[in-house]
Amino acid sequence: MPPNVESCTIASMSDVWECYRLELAAVEDQIRQNLGSKVALVNTVAAHILNSGGKRIRPLLLILCARLAGKGDRFEICPPGADVLLASLIEYIHTATLLHDDVVDHAEFRRGRRTAGGLWGNQVAILVGDYLYSKAICHIVGFRNQDVNECLSEACRKMAEGELMQLSYKDDASISEREYLKIVEYKTGSLIAAACRIGAVVADADLALRDALFQFGQAIGVAFQVADDTLDYSAPLESLGKSRGKDLGEGNVTLPLLHLRKHCTEAERARLAEVMEKKPNGNGELAWVVSLMERYGSIDYAMATARGFVQAAKVHLDLFEESVHKRALQAVAEYMVSRDH
Amino acid sequence: MPPNVESCTIASMSDVWECYRLELAAVEDQIRQNLGSKVALVNTVAAHILNSGGKRIRPLLLILCARLAGKGDRFEICPPGADVLLASLIEYIHTATLLHDDVVDHAEFRRGRRTAGGLWGNQVAILVGDYLYSKAICHIVGFRNQDVNECLSEACRKMAEGELMQLSYKDDASISEREYLKIVEYKTGSLIAAACRIGAVVADADLALRDALFQFGQAIGVAFQVADDTLDYSAPLESLGKSRGKDLGEGNVTLPLLHLRKHCTEAERARLAEVMEKKPNGNGELAWVVSLMERYGSIDYAMATARGFVQAAKVHLDLFEESVHKRALQAVAEYMVSRDH
Secondary structure (H helix, E strand, O other): OOOHHHOOOOOOHHHHHHHHHHHHHHHHHHHHOHHHOOOOHHHHHHHHOOOOOOOOOHHHHHHHHHHHHHOOHHHHOOOOOOOHHHHHHHHHHHHHHHHHHHHHHHEEEOOEEHHHHHOOOOHHHHHHHHHHHHHHHHHHHHOOOOOHHHHHHHHHEEEEHHHHHHHHOOOOOOHHHHHHHHHHHHHHHHHHHHHHHHHHHHHHHHHHHHHHHHHHHHHHHHHHHHHHHHHHHHHHOOOOOOOHHHHHHHHHOOOOOOHHHHOOOOOHHHHHHHHOOOOOOOOHHHHHHHHHHHHHHHHHHHHHHHHHHHHHHHHHHHOOOOOOOHHHHHHHHHHOOOOOO | OOOOHHOOOOOHHHHHHHOEEEEEHHHHHHHHHHOOOOOOOHHHHHHHHHOOOOOOOHHHHHHHHHHOOOOOHHHHOOOHHHHHHHHHHHHHHHHHHHHHHHOOOOOOOOEEEOOHHHHHHHHHHHHHHHHHOOOOOOOHHOOOOOHHHHHHHHHHHHHHHHHHHHOOOOOOOOOOOOHHHHHHHHHHHHHHHHHHHHHHHHOOOOOHHHHHHHHHHHHHHHHHHHHHHHHHHHHHOOOOOOOHHHOOOOOOOHHHHHHHHOOOOHHHHHHHHHHHOOOOHHHHHHHHHHHHHHOOOOHHHHHHHHHHHHHHHHHHHHHHOOOOOHHHHHHHHHOOOOOOO
């Protein structure tokens, strides 16, 4: 830890990036070092996706949680470097899921760059995903830490199950808010929760602190996904590398649409069902849905829900004394529901 | 273990199926019990592929190796039932790879039944593969056995790397026999080797016996794949649920083709290159390639290589005294290169 971290002032996310830049640089180095397959294709494809501009939120959270949960002056990572190595492995797992998600979603672009499937074919994307995932598991079991093993394998199972739940609810407008939130918790909350918990594990924190950081991570993960689902309707057209209205076109029923369906008129609900059936939808249909959402407050409702999860997440930090690391985690939590996440 | 196993006479594979039918039935039960996702789609798809007529060779090998490596009268599985549970989990991992392989190969049928991708779409096939794999890892780490963790995660990494090696050598006739055998060892030998080793682990056998059974499994795995690759050219048209000439059509250079390229004339090699380029190939081209292979002894050479690996595998059993389990493993080894595997 560079000596200046403790004296950092954290007002916003940009201070977090700046303050922990050395730790994040170490994670980048580790991500590169892990690769080294003898198969050139693996390294090329993995490097493409690993360097595609991800924010490394999960590695950052692991490192912050380790510092927060660590025992002050006697702060020690066990074994030394475990935080950086595990942070890089969680990014591998996250990257593996992105590779498979892009194949599942027939995505051509991610963050403005062509996807691995688009460049090398879906075969390569599927298999490099499998490789990154199994490579990560190999490293992880090398730690011989049961909490780490269980926490990460559980997260992987939940991510796959969450994606499958989403798939089985496709085009099904009868999904409840509870079911929607379960999907979000599984597919997005689980790995972020695992990253936070593992930070506490490598800092040798006690069970109560591990659980608190797991809950914190799960809540900000849900907040992130709910905000992301809302931005799919409300983001300005020119922002991000993403297109808007993706969920509507794919038949994924997310929180703003759930809210709208519940509050609109019978006639509007019937027309909505028609729009959902006829996909991919054009801009006209999207604009109509968005205008309805604005009228009924669906976007405000969904963003308020996301912010509610951020507030709930912060409560789990009450167990910890004030510190620069705690302020950094609070800033990350806020960032999860900001427009530029 | 049913009391009659020790008094079985093993002359061929059908005796093995008969003699160990109770153990295999227990594995089937376990495979069904493991499922139980709350997502109906997961259970439906997983049941479809898990019940698609696989021979359960890997579970059988685990169980046989546990009995062979176990300490005679004091034979004990630790923890009780670990052999059956781990056998079922290895079948899960194998099934996950089949799901992804079928997507990668654009396969419509497997063993005469439609593939999961064909029935439910590639999205479902990819995600159920991910689910089965991560579900297996969750159960596996629950054993808290480092040898089991390392052995299986290593096998998974090698399988993915082997598939990617094969992909990067596609259409590349310059691949060497050594490189071909490395691919085969990784993509097929590694999980079979892991199944055999884990049998020894749950029987609490010492390291030398674990290693011997790992080597045995790896060699019969390679034998199996080399024989399978050869049958792709030499099997009678009406046999199996598979079509012939798949590898030629997909640009996979396997042992018979390698041998042929090395021994045919310059002109034949040039024509071969043309045939390989122009895929998918028709029956006329396949018949021409097969007739060349017969003339140059390429099919005999490849089958002899497969049988050589069976012989090498059996040598690793020399460490063990004669027993019904040893005879059963020898029968399985022979079966790996038989036409109806």
